[in-house]
Amino acid sequence: MESTQNVIKEVYKVIQSRMVEKPESSYVVSLATDGKKSSVNKICEKIGEESAEVILAAKDNDKSEIIYESADLIFHTLVLLSKFEISYEELEEEFKKRMK
Numbered sequence: 696m697e698s699t700q701n702v703i704k705e706v707y708k709v710i711q712s713r714m715v716e717k718p719e720s721s722y723v724v725s726l727a728t729d730g731k732k733s734s735v736n737k738i739c740e741k742i743g744e745e746s747a748e749v750i751l752a753a754k755d756n757d758k759s760e761i762i763y764e765s766a767d768l769i770f771h772t773l774v775l776l777s778k779f780e781i782s783y784e785e786l787e788e789e790f791k792k793r794m795k
C-alpha cells in the first residue's frame with residue numbers, strides 16, 4: 696500500500712483492481728464477479744449481516760466490536776459500489792454536497 700493517508704480509498708482501489716484482474720484467491724472476486732445478477736444479492740446479504748452485527752455490537756456497548764464490524768460493513772458497501780462501477784470520487788462528491 697502506498698500511503699495510509701486515506702486507507703479506505705486505498706482499499707477501494709484494491710477492490711476495483713480485483714474486479715478487473717479477477718485473481719482466483721480473492722474474496723472480492725468470490726463475492727462479486729461471478730457475472731450473474733446473484734452476485735449483487737450475495738453482496739447485499741453480506742451488507743445485511745454486517746449491519747446486524749454493528750447493531751448488536753452497539754447494543755452490547757462493545758466499542759472494539761463496533762469498530763471491527765463497522766469495518767466489515769464499510770468494506771462490503773465498497774464492494775457493492777465497485778460492482779456498480781461507482782468511482783470513489785462520486786462517493787466523495789455526495790458527501791461534499793452535504794457539507795454545511
Ligand SMILES: N=c1c2ncn([C@@H]3O[C@H](COP(=O)(O)OP(=O)(O)OP(=O)(O)O)[C@@H](O)[C@H]3O)c2ncn1[C@@H]1O[C@H](COP(=O)(O)O)[C@@H](O)[C@H]1O
Nearest residue numbers: 706709710713720721722723724725744745766767770771
Ligand atoms: N478489508 C477487507 C475485508 N474485510 C473483511 N473481509 C472479508 O469479509 C469476510 C467477512 O465475512 P464474515 O464477517 O461473515 O466473516 P467470516 O470469516 O465469514 O466468519 P465470522 O467472522 O463471522 O466468523 C471475511 O472473509 C473477511 O476476510 C475482507 N476482505 C478483504 N478486504 C480488503 O480487500 C482487499 C482485497 O481482498 P481479496 O479480494 O481477498 O484479495 C484486501 O487486500 C483487503 O484490503
